[in-house]
Amino acid sequence: MGGGSSRTRRQLRRDRVRPVRHAVAPCRCPGHQRWLGRSALRSAAWCSHRGCGVDGGQERGCRADRAVRHGNSVALDPAGRHQAGGADSVGRSRLPGPRGGAGEGTGRARRGAWHQCGAEQAAEAHLRIACAVSSQVVIVGAGPTGLTAAALLARYGIPSTILERRRGVYPLPRAVHIDDEVHRILQVAGAADDFGPHGRPAEGMRLVDARMRVLMRFARSSPNGHHGWRESTMFDQPDLERALRGAVSRQRAVTVREGVDVESVEVGDGMATLQVRGARGPEVLTAQFVLGCDGASSVVASAIGQQAYDLGFRQRWLVVDVRSAADLQMWPGVHQVCAGAQASTFMRIGEDRYRWEFRLSDSDTGAGDDADEEWALRAVRAQLGDADTDIQILRTASYRHAARVARHWRSGPLFVLGDAAHLTPPFIGQGLGAGQRDAMNLAWKLAAVIDGRADERLLHTYESERKPHVVRSVLAATLVGTLMSVRGTAVQAAVHTAMRVVDSVPGAASAGPAFIYPRVGRSGLRLRERARRQSRIVGRSVPQFTSADEQGGPWRSDEILGCGYVLLSDGRPDTGLARRARAVRARQLDVGDFGSTAPAMRRWLHTNGARAVLIRPDRVVCAAVPIA
Ligand SMILES: Cc1cc2nc3c(=O)[nH]c(=O)nc-3n(C[C@H](O)[C@H](O)[C@H](O)COP(=O)(O)OP(=O)(O)OC[C@H]3O[C@@H](n4cnc5c(N)ncnc54)[C@H](O)[C@@H]3O)c2cc1C
Structure with a gap:
């Protein structure tokens, strides 16, 4: 019995630390424009504001907020009702594949998804709109930087919305x-x-x-x-x-809206509010984070x-x-x-x-x-x-x-x-x-x-x-x-x-x-700061090794590294580093896991005097254990 209750306690502890994905969301409904913190969401107190018809329990939140919670996009119909949907909602432009042409509204409507939000009763129309279109990460600009940021965020499981004033690829000669x-x-x-x-x-x-x-x-x-x-x-x-x-x-987590010009960005209560203008006329959007990838005349840079x-x-x-x-x-x-x-x-x-x-x-x-x-x-x-x-x-x-x-x-x-x-x-x-x-x-x-x-x-x-x-x-x-x-x-x-x-x-x-290509500069990662003097590879990126796959094509070692933190070691990792690696939920890999590129990976570790390294998701080594 004692064992059973301790298992239960362990289970409870695990539940407590389990991250709530996309957990911080604003409630912008009239009368309840307060920030819903992570702790509130962990205890499933989604929104207690009556205007949203919600009295606790996240499944009953207004659809706009629920869409934020689940990372979906939300569009407005002309009457101001919410339409929840994924990246293929009506009015969203899914970007064409490499050979496709740009087009708007190629997606499919989700029938029956219209939802009357309590926010519609608000006297101020702009608040209603803000409630409807809140998004967690808004990226301004679908140039190479904005597109890459959206694709990477999607790889890490974070949905985003790109707003781009033009349509299609910018045709003039630039990078080569x-x-x-x-x-x-x-x-x-x-x-x-x-x-x-x-x-x-x-x-x-x-x-x-x-x-x-x-x-x-x-x-x-x-x-x-x-x-x-x-x-x-x-x-x-x-x-x-x-x-x-x-x-x-190819990423369902990314919504692209072309023909939408971001006119201004403001910050209040830790949230960003964007005034935008597109085919549907002016809109007000709110976002938890805004990435200004909008080029040399950036409206986001002006707001900063x-x-x-x-x-x-x-x-x-x-x-x-x-x-x-x-x-x-x-x-x-x-x-x-x-x-x-x-x-x-x-x-x-x-x-x-x-x-x-x-x-x-x-x-x-x-x-x-x-x-x-x-x-x-x-x-x-x-x-x-x-x-x-x-x-x-x-x-x-x-x-x-x-x-x-x-x-x-x-x-x-x-x-x-x-x-x-x-x-x-x-x-x-x-x-x-x-x-x-x-x-x-x-x-x-x-x-x-x-x-x-x-x-x-x-x-x-x-x-x-x-x-x-x-x-x-x-x-x-x-x-x-x-x-x-x-x-x-x-x-x-x-x-x-x-x-x-x-x-x-x-x-x-x-x-x-x-x-x-200097080393990564001073970092806020305490882990890295402590390890700073331990090895010359701290702050450098881990190399990528290639070999031939079964069909004779190139095979690259990043396929094994994946997208998260990795603790890479030759043999048993140092216990101190293993503890730190657990704190950042790093996967543990041995050089032997790298197949035909294992000898090259081992050589790289040894040449740099390291027995184990902790690698960040962006491939930068942030800690190393020297060979004794
Ligand atoms: C002649 C030339 C040669 C170059 N050669 C090289 C090279 O060889 N190698 C190299 O690495 N780099 C090169 N560059 C630089 C490279 O082209 C740029 O650094 C790169 O395009 C920047 O990408 P970006 O996504 O940050 O910005 P941009 O490509 O400018 O994209 C910004 C996007 O934001 C959109 N936008 C802006 N404001 C708003 C708004 N308010 N609302 C909505 N959307 C908005 C724009 O329409 C645009 O699509 C060259 C540049 C030039 C001019």
Whole structure:
């Protein structure tokens, strides 16, 4: 009997600590706009407000609130009634798969789901709307950063709603390069397979003079980098965005609403309120967290306030996408032509696709499509040294490149990610990648806090970890842009000589990537802080090893790591680390579990003097036990 009662107590204890998924939800009903805390939900006291017809017991909450509880989306019918549904509710736009076209309302209505909420009796219509459309995580912007954040949150079991003012993929020429770490993030987001056929292997970057003589090299040529993917891949940004849209469309936890412009964001009582305008007219939405992935003119960044750090870099460039059936015979990487006012960039990005970028004078805003295309055709042919080369200008766009980092990346429930948080001149191909890293860093932390598995303070580490990395890559890109633009014959000659000298130093070609990938910065994780001095791999990411699968295709070790914390050891793990690993619910893996990549994994541990490591969901090592 005693044993039985102790089992019961254990069971009770287990129940008490079991996290309530998506447990924190606001009640915005008139007369009861108070925050329902985690503890209230744990004791199943969902809402005691009569206006909602609820007197305890979560199954009887107003449908809008229940939808929040279960992570569903809720749409309003024109009369203001709630319609609960999953990602395929009427009026929601499910994004097309990689080959589909964008479309609205392709989903299926859930009949009989209309529900009259007590909130309708409210005198103030906006409160009624707010009650109806509350969502746990709202992502503003369906660019690469927003799509990746949504896909990652879905992988961690957190539903989200993306609001995007445009429809379809942004067609203008932008990013053309990603590295192996970004490729790994696409793998976790479920977009790597769709993206694969669109990527073209590259070998890094060369700074050359106007006569194409090499001044400096940045080698990124391994087909199998630290992260288990090619170190350098060329592509066309719309293809990447289509792959991400495909990944998002396969996640039922993500709702995408295109054609919805977020006009303002405000914070009150720890909740965010968004004023939005779409085909249905103005709406007011509330959210527990808002991720501003809304690019350079971010409305979320404005709501967070504070100026950005401006590195004072401003240059106008004309970007030209080119198609040619002829092989234009160029080294497979990025050429940065250091020619002062005539600086330019060119590279091959696909089988018959090339990219050129030309520096414009500061007063030149680009003459408009036709004039730009004629000018671009002449400029490309001049650089090729052949006036008859068969080339077709696909599209041109002029940009003013800037270098900027937001002072604050978070304010209460608001976060900024990607271009909303930082603008990187494109010269080292890292702007989009920085946004992907932001999403990877924040998504698991947000999921852990929402699920009640982590303290809210974990969210502070998003900015403190990401900012040092971003500042370095923005500085590196600004430096390259400045070197390319040095004017005056004498100064240019001196700078070019210095670049050749640096290039001749052994190891210089690989120093660039090492500079822009610093360790994860100071973290709020006490676990990591304690382990800080124990091993040089703490703060670094665990490598991904590849081998051939049964069909001869590539097999990658992250398939074993999964999405959560992992305690990886060679033999029995240290008991202290095992205890800490249990606290964060880490899976325990032995290097032997990694099949044909086990020897490589063991070698990595031993080379770094570690016997066991604790790995975060974003693949960063946060604690290590040294070999005795
Ligand atoms: C010429 C050029 C070359 C580049 N080359 C590279 C490269 O080689 N490698 C690299 O890594 N990066 C490169 N970049 C940078 C890269 O393109 C950007 O960093 C990346 O697109 C940023 O993605 P994002 O999702 O953060 O923002 P965006 O792509 O700007 O997406 C923001 C989205 O938010 C939406 N939005 C904005 N405001 C609202 C609102 N109020 N309501 C609703 N929706 C809203 C927008 O419509 C948009 O879809 C390049 C950029 C340029 C211009």
